[in-house]
Amino acid sequence: MNATLSIAGVYLMRTLRSWKCMVPIGVILFLAFVKAHMLANLSGMNQWDVLWIYWNDLHMVTLLIIPSFLFLVSDLHVHDTVTGYLGVIYPRVRSRERLWFAQVLALLLVAIIYVLVSTLLIFVISGFFVPYQWSWSVPPAASQILFGNGLGVLPMLHSAALWGRSPWISCGWVWLLATLELWSLSVVTVTVTLRTRHHYLPILLAFVIGAIGNSVVSEVPILLIPTSQLLVSYHLPYVIGYSLTGGLHVMAGQTTQTLGWSVSYLGFLLVASSFIGRWMMRRGDLARDKSQKD
Amino acid sequence: MTNAAISVERALKRFKSRVIIEQINLTVPYGQFCGIVGANGSGKTTLLRCIAGLMIPNSGSISVLGQRLFPGPGTLPEGVGALIESPGFIGNLSGTKNLEFLLSLSSKRTQVDIASVLSSVGLSPGDRTKVRSYSLGMTQRLGIAQAIMEGPRLLLLDEPQYGLDPDGVLQIRNLLSQLHAKGTTIVMVSHQIDEVSALCDVVYEMRGGHLVLGGTSS
Numbered sequence: 001m002n003a004t005l006s007i008a009g010v011y012l013m014r015t016l017r018s019w020k021c022m023v024p025i026g027v028i029l030f031l032a033f034v035k036a037h038m039l040a041n042l043s044g045m046n047q048w049d050v051l052w053i054y055w056n057d058l059h060m061v062t063l064l065i066i067p068s069f070l071f072l073v074s075d076l077h078v079h080d081t082v083t084g085y086l087g088v089i090y091p092r093v094r095s096r097e098r099l100w101f102a103q104v105l106a107l108l109l110v111a112i113i114y115v116l117v118s119t120l121l122i123f124v125i126s127g128f129f130v131p132y133q134w135s136w137s138v139p140p141a142a143s144q145i146l147f148g149n150g151l152g153v154l155p156m157l158h159s160a161a162l163w164g165r166s167p168w169i170s171c172g173w174v175w176l177l178a179t180l181e182l183w184s185l186s187v188v189t190v191t192v193t194l195r196t197r198h199h200y201l202p203i204l205l206a207f208v209i210g211a212i213g214n215s216v217v218s219e220v221p222i223l224l225i226p227t228s229q230l231l232v233s234y235h236l237p238y239v240i241g242y243s244l245t246g247g248l249h250v251m252a253g254q255t256t257q258t259l260g261w262s263v264s265y266l267g268f269l270l271v272a273s274s275f276i277g278r279w280m281m282r283r284g285d286l287a288r289d290k291s292q293k294d
Numbered sequence: 295m296t297n298a299a300i301s302v303e304r305a306l307k308r309f310k311s312r313v314i315i316e317q318i319n320l321t322v323p324y325g326q327f328c329g330i331v332g333a334n335g336s337g338k339t340t341l342l343r344c345i346a347g348l349m350i351p352n353s354g355s356i357s358v359l360g361q362r363l364f365p366g367p368g369t370l371p372e373g374v375g376a377l378i379e380s381p382g383f384i385g386n387l388s389g390t391k392n393l394e395f396l397l398s399l400s401s402k403r404t405q406v407d408i409a410s411v412l413s414s415v416g417l418s419p420g421d422r423t424k425v426r427s428y429s430l431g432m433t434q435r436l437g438i439a440q441a442i443m444e445g446p447r448l449l450l451l452d453e454p455q456y457g458l459d460p461d462g463v464l465q466i467r468n469l470l471s472q473l474h475a476k477g478t479t480i481v482m483v484s485h486q487i488d489e490v491s492a493l494c495d496v497v498y499e500m501r502g503g504h505l506v507l508g509g510t511s512s
Contacts, residue, residue: 094371
């Protein structure tokens with residue numbers, strides 16, 4: 001177990017050391033700055049509102065975070081299989097089982113760090129523009145026009161009231177689901193990467209799986225979602241917020257059920273991809289011959 | 295199970311319909327320095343990758359240090375060092391940091407003097423140059439360093455002299471001779487028959503995926 005943790009730790013360190021990791025965080029920082037600045041002009045907003053909007057409605061962030069995260073994950077494993085790094089570490093790791101378990105564990109750690117660091121950044125930056133308040137508030141209608149896409153912001157901010165819980169509970173759900181989503185999609189990505197040794201195909205597949213899965217979960221016919229929202233739709237907090245609107249398709253009373261479905265879907269995705277990945281790891285080559293066409 | 299350091303029986307590996315190695319039988323006793331020569335694309339590296347557990351043969355069996363790899367999960371026993379073709383490292387770390395990283399992966403916690411290992415392959419221990427700035431020869435030296443640093447019982451080397459200058463070739467030749475004298479079993483793959491003949495107890499040749507005995511030092 002200690003050896004597995006060491007391997008996971010090394011994978012984690014290598015991922016975090018990658019400069020690409022800074023790209024989405026930098027983008028988040030910039031967008032957070034812009035958004036917080038705009039929010040400062042509105043009354044009645046606090047950091048929790050900013051945080052909530054960020055996770056649910058900032059489509060640019062959504063579109064940049066997940067692909068860059070998956071690219072980061074995919075890149076490392078493509079690098080390892082193509083460059084011969086696995087040839088260097090395998091005599092020390094010695095077991096494919098251990099290697100796979102360490103990779104999955106490292107992906108979880110990376111996903112947690114990714115979500116928490118992103119959240120922390122936006123929260124801290126927003127603090128420079130609006131005074132800290134440790135309670136929820138309802139933004140004015142103007143913010144809906146500014147940030148809303150016609151589906152979600154205001155009802156999502158009401159979600160705390162809807163659940164009757166503190167912001168920590170609501171944000172906890174978002175953190176949990178966002179982490180679970182990044183983790184499960186990254187495991188899918190690595191699983192496909194192991195077989196294809198390709199940078200973009202695994203990410204594309206993760207996109208498709210995520211979009212279809214979340215569309216099913218949110219009970220929205222996939223073909224009815226505009227293209228731009230198709231990618232966004234797999235961002236689970238958004239789906240939850242969508243369900244919380246209690247309006248177009250999903251009744252507010254179904255919130256718990258939708259959450260349950262979301263967790264079940266992500267759990268299934270994670271378990272299935274973990275088993276398939278483990279199976280592929282056991283059956284697949286860890287090195288690639290120049291003449292080999294996968 | 296055999297008492298040999300390596301036992302390969304009727305191993306076959308193909309990529310799609312192309313057969314790379316076919317019906318390979320190879321037994322390497324403990325302490326032997328075994329060389330495998332052959333032309334480019336003859337299947338030498340593929341055989342070495344199968345022995346290192348990185349590639350799974352389509353049929354046949356492989357045992358290493360008394361442990362069955364294939365058929366099976368491909369779990370390697372402790373005590374195998376390997377340099378398979380061009381070794382991959384973390385480019386934004388120094389050679390020393392890379393070796394420290396690799397040491398942290400080993401389940402066997404051994405005290406390794408990284409500085410002396412680096413010196414033994416002709417690299418400066420104090421050099422903080424990042425590996426991505428290394429020349430081909432320096433990368434190869436670092437690859438040899440990682441393969442030998444934990445004192446393996448079995449050393450698998452694929453073209454260890456690749457990219458080295460004449461001094462480097464001589465230095466690595468002396469290093470391998472010392473390791474062999476200490477009882478390390480070594481399998482070296484190369485297309486330089488002179489180099490292999492000078493060092494190895496026994497030499498095999500790969501021809502079109504088949505292994506034939508080329509000769510012994512005696």
